[in-house]
Amino acid sequence: MNDKRDKGLESALGGSRPWSPAQREPDPLTTGPEDPFNCLNEVDLFADLSPEEMHAMEIMAPARVFRRGELVFSQAQPVTALFVLKSGRIRIFRVTEEGKALTLAILERGAVFGEMMLVGQRMYDAYAEAIEDSAICQLSVEDVERYLISDPRIAIRISRLMGEQVARLEERLTDLALRPLSARTASILISLDAAAPTGRFGQGRSIRLTHEQIAGLLGATREATSKALADFAARGIIRQSRGRITIQNPTALRAAAVSSGG
Amino acid sequence: MNDKRDKGLESALGGSRPWSPAQREPDPLTTGPEDPFNCLNEVDLFADLSPEEMHAMEIMAPARVFRRGELVFSQAQPVTALFVLKSGRIRIFRVTEEGKALTLAILERGAVFGEMMLVGQRMYDAYAEAIEDSAICQLSVEDVERYLISDPRIAIRISRLMGEQVARLEERLTDLALRPLSARTASILISLDAAAPTGRFGQGRSIRLTHEQIAGLLGATREATSKALADFAARGIIRQSRGRITIQNPTALRAAAVSSGG
DNA sequence: GCGCTTCTGTGTCCGTATTCACAGAACGGA
DNA sequence: TCCGTTCTGTGAATACGGACACAGAAGCGC
Numbered sequence: 001m002n003d004k005r006d007k008g009l010e011s012a013l014g015g016s017r018p019w020s021p022a023q024r025e026p027d028p029l030t031t032g033p034e035d036p037f038n039c040l041n042e043v044d045l046f047a048d049l050s051p052e053e054m055h056a057m058e059i060m061a062p063a064r065v066f067r068r069g070e071l072v073f074s075q076a077q078p079v080t081a082l083f084v085l086k087s088g089r090i091r092i093f094r095v096t097e098e099g100k101a102l103t104l105a106i107l108e109r110g111a112v113f114g115e116m117m118l119v120g121q122r123m124y125d126a127y128a129e130a131i132e133d134s135a136i137c138q139l140s141v142e143d144v145e146r147y148l149i150s151d152p153r154i155a156i157r158i159s160r161l162m163g164e165q166v167a168r169l170e171e172r173l174t175d176l177a178l179r180p181l182s183a184r185t186a187s188i189l190i191s192l193d194a195a196a197p198t199g200r201f202g203q204g205r206s207i208r209l210t211h212e213q214i215a216g217l218l219g220a221t222r223e224a225t226s227k228a229l230a231d232f233a234a235r236g237i238i239r240q241s242r243g244r245i246t247i248q249n250p251t252a253l254r255a256a257a258v259s260s261g262g
Numbered sequence: 263m264n265d266k267r268d269k270g271l272e273s274a275l276g277g278s279r280p281w282s283p284a285q286r287e288p289d290p291l292t293t294g295p296e297d298p299f300n301c302l303n304e305v306d307l308f309a310d311l312s313p314e315e316m317h318a319m320e321i322m323a324p325a326r327v328f329r330r331g332e333l334v335f336s337q338a339q340p341v342t343a344l345f346v347l348k349s350g351r352i353r354i355f356r357v358t359e360e361g362k363a364l365t366l367a368i369l370e371r372g373a374v375f376g377e378m379m380l381v382g383q384r385m386y387d388a389y390a391e392a393i394e395d396s397a398i399c400q401l402s403v404e405d406v407e408r409y410l411i412s413d414p415r416i417a418i419r420i421s422r423l424m425g426e427q428v429a430r431l432e433e434r435l436t437d438l439a440l441r442p443l444s445a446r447t448a449s450i451l452i453s454l455d456a457a458a459p460t461g462r463f464g465q466g467r468s469i470r471l472t473h474e475q476i477a478g479l480l481g482a483t484r485e486a487t488s489k490a491l492a493d494f495a496a497r498g499i500i501r502q503s504r505g506r507i508t509i510q511n512p513t514a515l516r517a518a519a520v521s522s523g524g
Numbered sequence: 525g526c527g528c529t530t531c532t533g534t535g536t537c538c539g540t541a542t543t544c545a546c547a548g549a550a551c552g553g554a
Numbered sequence: 555t556c557c558g559t560t561c562t563g564t565g566a567a568t569a570c571g572g573a574c575a576c577a578g579a580a581g582c583g584c
Contacts, residue, residue, distance in 0.1 A: 094432070097520055100440045104432060119425025124433070155417050162424035163381025169431035170356070170366060171386070176438050177481030178362045181541070210561065219439030224541055226562060242550055242561060258359055443571070472531065486571055488532060504531060504580055525584100532579075543568075550561075 039063060039084050039137035042110045045161065048153040057147065061137040072128035072136060073114070079123045081138040082148075083114045088134025093216065094125045103216035106131070106209065108197055115165075117141065118149065118158050131213070181220050185228040186257035188217055189238065193247050206246040232256065301325060301346050301399035304372045307423065310415040319409065323399040334390035334398060335376070341385045343400040344410075345376045350396025355478065356387045365478035368393070368471065370459055377427075379403065380411065380420050393475070438481055446480050447490040448519035451500065455509050469507040494518065 039061050040046045040054050049057070063086055066072055072090060073079050090107045104126070107113055116123050139148075148154045175184050192207045192214075215225035229245070232238045237253050239246045247253055301323050302308045302316050311319065325348055328334055334352060335341050352369045366388070369375055378385050401410075410416045437446050454469045454476075477487035491507070494500045499515050501508045509515055 094436045096436065096440045098440075102436045102439045104435075116425060116429065119421045119428075121425045121429050124429065125436075126432075149418070152414050152417065155414065155421065156411070159381045159417065159421050159424060162421060162428055163378060163383045165428050166381075166424055166431065167378065167383050167386065169428065169435060170388075173366075173431060173435050173438065173481075174356045174358065174364045174387075176435065177364045178358045178360075212561080219435075221542055222562090223543085223564085227541095227564080230563065240562090474531080483572055484532090485534085485573085489534080489571095492533065502532085528581100528583085530579100530581080533577085535575090537573085539570105539572080541568105541570085543566100545565090546563100548561105548563080550559100552557100552559085554555100554557085 039086055043084055043112060044110075045112050045148075045154060045157050048157065057139070057143075060143045060147075061139050063135050063137045066130040066134045066136060068130055068133050070130050072130060072134075073123070074127045075125065079114045079117055079126075081114060081140055082112065082117060082144050083128075084137040084139070085109055085111045085113065086135040086137055088130055088132040088136075090134055090136075091129050091131045091213070091216075093127050093129065095127065101216060102219050103213065106213065106217065108195070112161070115158070115161060118144065119162060176219055181218065181224055182228045182231065183257050183259070184218050184220075185214070185225060186232070186253050188214065189232075189245065189247060190250070190253060190257060193250075206244050208244050210243050301348055305346055305374060306372075307374050307410075307416060307419050310419070319401070319405075322405050322409075323401050325397050325399045328392040328396045328398060330392055330395050332392050334392060334396075335385070336389045337387065341376045341379055341388075343376060343402055344374065344379060344406050345390075346399040346401070347371055347373045347375065348397040348399055350392055350394040350398075352396055352398075353391050353393045353475070353478075355389050355391070357389065363478060364481050365475070368475065368479065370457070374423070377420070377423060380406065381424060443480065443482050443486055444490045444493070445519050445521070446482075447476070447487060448494070448515050450476065450479055451494075451507065451509060452512070452515060452519060455512075467508070469509075470505060471507070472505050 040049075040057050046054060046057065061084065066088070071077070072083065085107050087109050089109075090111070090113065092104045092107065092113060093101045094104060095101045105113075113128065114123065148158075175187060179187070189207065192209065193205060196205050196207055211226045211229060212222045214229075215222045218225060229238065229240065232253070233240050235252070237247070237249045237256065239248050302311075302319050308316060308319065323346065328350070333339070334345065347369050349371050351371075352373070352375065354366045354369065354375060355363045356366060357363045367375075375390065376385065410420075437449060441449070451469065454471065455467060458467050458469055473488045473491060474484045476491075477484045480487060491500065491502065494515070495502050497514070499509070499511045499518065501510050
């Protein structure tokens with residue numbers, strides 16, 4: 001039975017894993033402590049803290065680098081900390097016994113995860129994988145309990161955070177239940193675009209995900225997702241290049257998100 | 263476009279609505295103020311309040327009766343209060359433009375809803391319908407803000423509540439995305455049974471929902487749901503009578519919930 | 525008991541999305 | 555430049571569930 005699960009996980013991770021090849025990029029991860037983004041700034045959750053408090057927290061939060069493909073947590077290494085994503089991107093996903101996976105979220109820099117711990121929940125069956133090399137700060141459970149949960153300013157932020165999450169999940173659930181794939185694909189492109197890190201300056205926004213990653217978010221197969229995307233591209237609604245999608249015609253995309261008829 | 267939406271809602275409510283026929287039951291709703299369940303006891307959210315505080319809140323919470331089929335809130339009458347379900351049952355659901363509905367929850371006595379308001383969210387596209395005659399207390403936004411959000415004891419309960427909700431939603435989302443209908447049906451029977459109000463005394467537990475209501479929770483059609491249930495019944499896993507399901511073989515049901523193969 | 529309504533059981537047809545199976549394209553590394 | 559890997563495109567067969575259409579059963583009101 002454990003074999004089965006492991007096999008499942010392996011395929012959920014995308015088949016044969018290339019843990020091996022060394023990284024190419026100049027590795028902006030190991031920049032010194034003078035990094036402008038010192039874990040806790042830019043994180044909504046801590047927005048109410050004074051600079052001093054922020055600094056105190058930073059000291060408690062050791063950063064660690066995860067290579068692309070590495071698991072930040074899993075069932076084998078369950079969540080014992082609150083994570084803050086300093087750089088890179090993380091994919092949160094769940095896996096069934098059969099080895100199928102659904103991506104719950106793809107997080108960008110500044111995101112907090114492992115938040116379920118904050119509200120007395122376990123992260124059932126959840127995995128977190130670095131889809132790029134990522135630097136992550138961890139706050140231990142003890143520190144979190146001492147400094148965060150007790151702080152009413154933060155407590156209220158936690159509530160809000162959870163509330164947003166509930167709203168997003170309800171939306172996704174109804175979409176999945178009631179809308180055809182093409183419409184869901186359009187919807188997700190819209191929200192991914194909105195969430196996308198504002199490209200360098202001005203526009204140039206683009207969604208940097210592969211079809212497979214998008215499929216994982218949609219709860220659909222890669223092939224079906226590719227088809228939907230190809231269709232949008234053919235209609236000039238989006239433009240694609242390898243691992244990158246740019247929205248050309250937001251209006252048409254919004255229309256495609258509601259009307260079932262393609 | 264408004265016509266369309268209204269039509270959609272109507273069918274989501276179950277086709278031709280029987281608002282008309284007067285109720286039959288001896289109406290336990292209009293019992294006097296000495297009702298043992300005075301809105302706020304038995305509600306987790308307020309568990310930390312002292313009897314005096316509880317009493318103070320009760321005074322602020324007028325109860326109202328909703329007849330079966332009535333809408334507690336909708337887009338037309340958006341949420342402006344926190345609701346506490348005193349008796350009866352409420353179905354929370356969402357509707358798409360096309361008039362398809364997904365049930366987010368079916369609430370039993372003691373449940374709190376409209377909680378999104380507590381965390382600064384609107385209830386987008388959400389409706390609440392009484393599926394039985396129900397008595398509901400309402401706490402106005404102002405009171406909620408004054409007495410609940412500011413109270414750290416309650417704030418922490420709110421966080422927990424939202425956390426549970428997130429966990430449930432994530433579970434449902436992955437189920438819907440990755441599991442076949444038969445397995446989802448089994449799963450939902452298990453959780454409905456667990457959540458079912460403990461029948462009179464001892465066991466005798468049973469799920470009091472129609473196939474259509476279950477289908478609404480599953481995000482499937484009534485027919486497909488009926489088939490799955492009929493199959494379970496044929497295999498002796500459950501026993502059905504009109505609007506009521508009893509689990510006969512929990513073990514087999516749990517097995518059916520995981521294995522995709524019938 | 526009678527009649528209406530709601531609920532449940534099936535049965536057929538059909539459409540969307542999955543599965544499986546390749547082929548070509550893009551990119552990175554040697 | 556060549557090679558391997560990862561992505562993307564597409565096609566055929568299949569399956570699961572949806573849509574539609576009834577028929578019988580169970581309650582409820584009268």
